Amino acid sequence: MTNAKIPLAEALARTQWAAVLTPAQMERVQLDASERIVKAGAHVCTRGDPPDYWLGVIDGLLKMSSVSHDGKAITFTGMLTGGWFGEGSILKNEMRRYDVVALRDTRVAFIPKQTFQWLLHSSFGFNHFLLNQLNARLGVFVSLVEYDRMLDADARVARCVAALFDPQLHPQGEPRLTISQEELGYLCSTSRQRTNQALRVLENAGLIKADYGEITILDLEQLRNF
DNA sequence: TCATTAAATTGTT
């Protein structure tokens, strides 16, 4: 991973929202922010945790999931490099509603709740960013509900992958994702076998390129509308 | 650098 070496300060400076902050605001963010390496399989946060931080993926891959009463795991979506999340719980000041688990070793940035709220109250541009972020996420979940109603696994994988590469949610991500078909299956709620078939359907359609342990997006727009 | 082996991932049933 090339990102593994860039310092936290630089990763923060490269974010979309950093561009709209004043130098003074950015200075405080740099002072307050911290980072942690979350091992594969470990939790970044758990349902019921207090929303003490706004979180960003510096490098790696996370999944947001929940466990139903009978113990079955449900995955909602994934977060990859460049993604920021957790603002919903802070805004509503309620406990976290999901588990966030690392699918592989992942560097996570932590912005304290107080700093986040200070930005919210002092920066018009930051509000604008958040509005776009929430709107983009709403679109993702509308799409999720939609493909949940149709049983076509090919379309489900297509939308799921498209959601991962939403440019609004993951601006600095390359059009390539290092992920096994098994991991992707966890994110899409499809079996590994079915994920494998769907990927080849999508590859034949010219929308993606599937290689060993990674996939490349060729046509994001068509993936969305598959 | 090359060959061998183990581990991970993929393709198929």
Next chain:
DNA sequence: AACAATTTAATGA
């Protein structure tokens, strides 16, 4: 779920 084939990573000469 099980199995075989393929790719990558690790090891040592």
